[in-house]
Each structure stands twice: as structure tokens, then as C-alpha cells.
Amino acid sequence: MSAEFEIASPLPGAAFGATLRLAKSIAEDLPGGLPEALADAGGLLLIPGLNQIAAEPELLLRLSRLFGPEIEDYRYLLTSQHLVHESVPEIFLVTNMVPNYRPPPLRPEPPLTVDGKFPVQYPQRKGWHTDQSYRRPPPDISLFFAVNPVARERGQTLFASGTLAYDALPAALKAKVENLQGLHAQPGTGRGRGDAEAGKTPRAFAPHERSQPQPVVRTHPVTGRKALYLCERGQMDWFDGPFVGLQPGPYGDGAKLLDELMSHYTRPEFVYVHEWTQGDVLVWDNRCLVHTATWYDADKEQRMMWRTTVRGNPGAIYAGEEKSWIPRKEPVTA
Numbered sequence: 482m483s484a485e486f487e488i489a490s491p492l493p494g495a496a497f498g499a500t501l502r503l504a505k506s507i508a509e510d511l512p513g514g515l516p517e518a519l520a521d522a523g524g525l526l527l528i529p530g531l532n533q534i535a536a537e538p539e540l541l542l543r544l545s546r547l548f549g550p551e552i553e554d555y556r557y558l559l560t561s562q563h564l565v566h567e568s569v570p571e572i573f574l575v576t577n578m579v580p581n582y583r584p585p586p587l588r589p590e591p592p593l594t595v596d597g598k599f600p601v602q603y604p605q606r607k608g609w610h611t612d613q614s615y616r617r618p619p620p621d622i623s624l625f626f627a628v629n630p631v632a633r634e635r636g637q638t639l640f641a642s643g644t645l646a647y648d649a650l651p652a653a654l655k656a657k658v659e660n661l662q663g664l665h666a667q668p669g670t671g672r673g674r675g676d677a678e679a680g681k682t683p684r685a686f687a688p689h690e691r692s693q694p695q696p697v698v699r700t701h702p703v704t705g706r707k708a709l710y711l712c713e714r715g716q717m718d719w720f721d722g723p724f725v726g727l728q729p730g731p732y733g734d735g736a737k738l739l740d741e742l743m744s745h746y747t748r749p750e751f752v753y754v755h756e757w758t759q760g761d762v763l764v765w766d767n768r769c770l771v772h773t774a775t776w777y778d779a780d781k782e783q784r785m786m787w788r789t790t791v792r793g794n795p796g797a798i799y800a801g802e803e804k805s806w807i808p809r810k811e812p813v814t815a
């Protein structure tokens with residue numbers, strides 16, 4: 482409890498995260514201590530009641546700047562410009578509203594677990610990822626604001642704690658992954674598991690588009706705690722990976738290990754399911770969590786969410802690295 486906010490942890494039904502209620506409007510006063518609260522909460526904060534951001538999008542940017550030195554400007558992202566907010570280019574639009582249409586994920590198959598529950602665990606639940614892990618250095622933190630969420634029990638966002646999952650790994654598996662690297666690929670570029678299973682031949686990548694190795698076990702630069710750092714079907718490289726130095730492809734030893742690790746990572750006791758309310762902001766730490774989205778009826782419901790991405794403190798192993806995703810000019814020779 483501080484004069485500036487009240488905090489309650491963990492998040493309902495989860496073993497991590499916190500709800501943080503601000504004492505004042507963020508237009509009036511930006512509170513101190515939010516990065517520390519995020520670290521203490523294991524990397525996930527829910528800040529409800531920030532409806533004012535919808536009319537003043539700049540406020541989301543100001544809030545984001547509390548969490549790190551650099552906010553991604555999506556005009557320079559290698560993605561479609563129609564997904565960028567028209568007046569604040571640091572806001573990425575996640576929506577099914579035209580002209581920014583992006584379809585929601587499919588429903589799990591089967592839709593419920595064998596004991597009739599909402600499925601969260603991989604592989605029944607798919608799409609688990611950490612934002613932009615196909616870049617080095619990867620980003621630190623994402624903020625996600627609900628301008629217009631869909632009705633409850635769909636269009637949720639699910640989070641799994643890589644810290645809790647790492648701590649609970651059997652000793653033999655911990656030893657196996659300690660110095661292992663995953664190979665992360667940008668979704669939709671033809672290197673996903675589905676592409677490999679279909680026997681497609683990936684196109685040649687320019688240097689700035691290439692898949693990037695990342696440690697499977699990442700030490701958090703703020704808390705010093707170890708966490709699993711992995712994605713699955715769409716965001717690993719299934720041609721040369723998913724792991725550096727293990728048998729590649731969708732049927733090899735690497736695939737077996739990835740399936741085992743992601744199934745463990747997303748066990749229900751490590752997961753939080755967020756049901757969105759208009760005005761919610763979720764702040765999550767990509768260095769120690771994975772997340773995924775759930776289905777909603779895109780023909781009947783309209784969803785509009787705004788995301789910002791904060792970078793600048795990836796940890797010592799990335800010290801001095803140039804951004805992998807920026808094309809380099811060829812050196813001029815006389």
C-alpha cells in the first residue's frame with residue numbers, strides 16, 4: 482500500500498500477478514513505484530479503471546514510459562501500417578474492426594478438457610508466445626489497454642509464469658535446458674511448425690529477417706530469478722530449430738523437448754486467465770511470462786485493444802548488441 486496506489490496479490494485464481502488501483506487519474510499524476518510493483522508481482526499487473534486513455538491515447542504512452550527507456554514506434558515495425566494507431570504510432574491495434582481486421586485465434590479442439598474445464602494447457606491451448614522473441618535484443622514489457630473488449634468467457638488473454646514453471650522443472654530437465662538456446666521465428670514468415678509439417682520450402686531470409694537464438698532459461702535483469710523463455714508452433718523456427726544443436730524439424734528430438742517444456746510451462750497452476758473489462762490495462766513482463774489469446778465471434782463482436790511495447794533492459798547477455806531487425810547498409814567500398 483502506498484499513497485499513490487493500492488495493491489492486491491495474487492490475481493484471482495492465479496499464483497502470481499497483482500491488481501493495482503491508482504489513487505489519482507494518470508492525467509493528473511503518474512505514480513512512482515510501478516516497475517517495482519511489477520517485479521514484485523512476478524511480472525503481471527492489472528490496472529483497472531483507466532477508461533480515460535480511450536479519449537487520450539497519449540496517456541498510454543506516458544504510462545508505458547514508466548517501465549523503460551524505449552517505447553517501440555510501430556511505424557518502423559516490419560508489419561502492416563494499418564495496424565498502427567493514427568495519432569500515436571507507439572500504439573499497435575489488436576482488433577477485428579475494419580480496416581485493421583485481424584482474425585481471432587481458433588477455438589481449441591476439443592473445446593473443453595476431459596474433465597469439462599476451460600483448456601489452458603499446451604497443446605490443447607495453442608498460441609503461447611512472448612512478444613517479439615524473434616528479435617535480439619527482445620523487448621521487456623508490453624502494455625495492453627481494453628478500448629472495447631468482447632463479452633466475458635471469450636476474447637480472454639491467458640498468461641503463464643515462466644518463473645514458477647522453471648522452479649518446478651524436474652532436476653534432470655533443468656540440467657538439460659540450462660545452456661540450451663531456442664530458435665525463434667517471426668510468425669507468418671513461413672518457418673512455423675505448420676509450414677514444416679506441410680513440407681514447404683521456406684524462402685531465403687535477408688539478414689535482418691533471420692530467426693534469432695534465445696536462451697531457454699533467462700535470468701531476469703531486475704529480480705535475478707530464472708525463467709523459461711520459449712514459444713511454440715508459430716513463433717519458433719521449425720526448419721533449423723526449435724532448438725540450436727538438437728535434431729531439427731517437427732518430428733525430431735527438438736520437437737519432443739519443446740512439446741514437453743511447453744506442456745509443463747502452461748500447467749493450470751502456472752496460468753492466469755484474464756477476463757477483460759473496458760478500461761483495464763494489463764502490464765506484462767515478456768522476460769518471464771508467455772501469453773496467448775482466445776477465440777471470440779468476429780462476425781458478431783467488435784474488439785479493439787491497444788498495445789505498446791517497452792524495451793531497453795533485456796539483461797547482460799544482450800549487452801552492446803545491435804538490433805537484429807534493422808537492415809544494415811552495405812559498407813561503401815572505394
Ligand SMILES: [Fe+2]
Binds near residue numbers: 610611612772
Ligand atoms: Fe502477444
